[in-house]
Amino acid sequence: MSNQYDVAVIGLGAMGSAAISFLAARGVRVIGFEAASPAHGLGSSHGDSRLIRLGYFEDPSYVPLLRRAYENWRELESLLRESILHVTGVLQIGKTDSKIVTGTLASCELHNLASETLDADQMRKRFPVFGLDDDEVAVLDPNGGWLKPEAAIWGYLRLAAANGAKLHLGEKVDAITPDDNGVNISAGGQKYRAARVIVATGSWISQLVPQLADMANPIRQVVAWYRPENGFTTNPLRMPAFLRDENDAGSFFGFPEIGPDGVKIGRHAHFMESIDPDQPNPAVNDRDRALLDDFAARRLPGMKGLRVNETTCRYTMLPGEDFLLDHLPGESRVIVASPCSGHGFKFTSVIGEILADLATKDGTDLPVDAFKFDRLLAAAEKAKANKTDGLVLPR
């Protein structure tokens, strides 16, 4: 039957494009559906750059996955003959007792990773673009850098197509109905059938996986670009990407001048404003601008008053700010790829491999126990008991 597949991948953003590429490379009969155009402006994977780092402050248990992610990014580049991963270092800046600093050092120590700790004076000499308080330090992760999200997604899709995957772009899946032998999929007025489906629909995840409705929270994210007149201190040879703990004001991230709009910055989780994924993101407003302009003026003083561009994007938060990569409980034919709480892009290259394993081999040798459904439910219970939204870092 022509509409019959081994695996269907729904949503061809970051996670779905990687998954379909791994599946097609393994010779699996696979079809992918994407409601819009991959890496489009209402998803979570546009905007030119995403941070990657190895000494993961959030939890050292992410490091083995990151090692594999780095390998897989390099493999993708060699298959595409294109550069996706740029290693320029990442600075993690904060007070000595901040989670960003202590967590990075703990990960580096446990996994024997290179790092360098710089005090405020050393930072001022070496990376003069950053404004620092005297009691702040920075941990330089020399393996850190940035990825090109749009190039990665389109690259994965090109490879998938070359390996025989069917790509239905601009075709939204309206419903999935599993039965004992497979899953019925309705999309674009047609019916399809697959033995397994991977749902990788980002901020729309609860529409096809209603079990996540109370847990997956799509929020609005805002980033802005600042272009100094003289790019001497902001070019990627002199300015690493960075993460910065600002105590009660949350944590900020930023990139050197990668493109024509200059230095990009944002605050992790921004104002934590929930959105309806079916509506366009509310436009950037004066409150957003004031937050980012204030940060730029204090922490990147050469950027003061030089905002040239701005955009919105979406995070989809899960309790505990973790990931979910698992079969749906009671539905072994449905595999859920979570949108990863605003820090998933760097893992795309390993999550694609994990999803392909879950769809073809039932399990994976990669360490994913922390991303199982029962862990998510436990984190949701904990967040409820503590009456928090489950955010790990302050805002």
Ligand SMILES: Cc1cc2nc3c(=O)[nH]c(=O)nc-3n(C[C@H](O)[C@H](O)[C@H](O)COP(=O)(O)OP(=O)(O)OC[C@H]3O[C@@H](n4cnc5c(N)ncnc54)[C@H](O)[C@@H]3O)c2cc1C
């Ligand atoms: C501003 C910003 C900065 C970030 N910075 C970083 C960073 O520095 N480092 C990092 O690691 N991560 C970062 N992240 C997080 C990371 O980008 C996301 O975790 C990741 O991109 C999510 O990918 P996804 O595949 O889940 O979602 P998406 O890429 O949004 O893909 C989901 C796709 O599913 C499609 N879809 C939805 N419903 C359907 C349907 N019914 N049928 C068919 N298709 C459907 C959508 O159109 C969409 O294209 C950032 C995110 C944002 C927004």
